Amino acid sequence: MELFAVPDVPEIRAGDDLARIIAERVDLRPDDVVCVASTVVSKAEGRFADLDDFPAGPRARELAARLSELTDEEKDPRFAQAVLEESVDLVMTEPFLLTETRFGHVGVNAGIDRSNVPDHDLLLLPKRPSESAERIRAGIDADRVIVSDTSGRPFRHGQRGVALGWAGMAPSRDWRGETDRDGRELGVTVESVVDELAAAANLVQGEGDDGTPVVVVRGFEWGDHGESHAHYRDIEGDFVRQALRGWTYDPDTN
Structure with missing residues (x-):
């Protein structure tokens, strides 16, 4: 698998055809995954x-x-x-x-x-990032598009790339029912592929003034795995959010 930035992407302005801009600057393959920073998606959509x-x-x-x-x-x-x-x-x-x-x-x-x-x-x-990803997908030669952003995560310093929206692929590979090397059946493993690809793309996109908001992931293979279309946790199963609802910040002890 390789990742590379689409070169010479101009400053994006409201109303720009982002799909056309991408397609004019890179020869895409149908199995490529195109990761687009939400910043330029928002700019094109006038947000x-x-x-x-x-x-x-x-x-x-x-x-x-x-x-x-x-x-x-x-x-x-x-x-x-x-x-x-x-x-x-x-x-x-x-x-x-x-x-x-x-x-x-x-x-x-x-x-x-x-x-x-x-x-x-x-x-x-973007208001609806998966719809944004679908519009970009319709205008380029690749079948899979991810709209990404950077954000922090609990328990760790720093930010990493995450997927906000996607088109042409399920967000996760479902390993449940498969076995490990010792033959034990996997019961909970669902791999968030769109987040992993967004994080990998962020290494190439960079931060600040790099000016490389579009990255092509080439050679990624889904493999012989099932799909999971769940991505954001429901509140009933989000125990961290439930705990935060009962938590009070105390500046003298935190």
């Missing part, structure tokens, strides 16, 4: 915003005031309002906002970006 677009309500002002108190940094209540409007659930409200987006992803500040947005204050995540 720009300014803080003045989000007049702060009472809840946003309350959240911003509390975060300002905890961090000794002034927090803009308009930003808190933007996070609220892009979320369906506040998983944590301090010492930062951890939220569930409208398409199921859990991340800090609803994934709203404040970097690489030269003419606006904010860049919001």
Whole structure:
């Protein structure tokens, strides 16, 4: 398997045909997986915003005031309002906002970006990333597309690539029912392939000002495995989120 960046991708603007831009710059094969950073997907879809677009309500002002108190940094209540409007659930409200987006992803500040947005204050995540992936897939020669982002994860420092949306493939390989080297049947192993490919692509995409938002994964083989179409945990089986709902942040002990 090899990964390489699509060269010379220009600055993406609202209304740009992202699929055409990709197809013009690389010779794709049907079995390639094309990983596209959500930043350029959002830009093409016009997901720009300014803080003045989000007049702060009472809840946003309350959240911003509390975060300002905890961090000794002034927090803009308009930003808190933007996070609220892009979320369906506040998983944590301090010492930062951890939220569930409208398409199921859990991340800090609803994934709203404040970097690489030269003419606006904010860049919001794509509204429906899997639909975005399907539109790109329809306009290129590859059958599989992943829309990716970077985010942290519990229990570890740093960020890594994760899949927000995908098209042309199931998100996970299901190993349940297969056996290990000792003949024991696997009962719980479901491998999140789209996240693994997104993380691998992020090594090539880089961070900051690299300017390589599209990566081709060539030679990835699914293998003789079943598929799992579950990706985001249901609340009934998400024990970490359930625990957080009963947890209170104490700045004197944390």
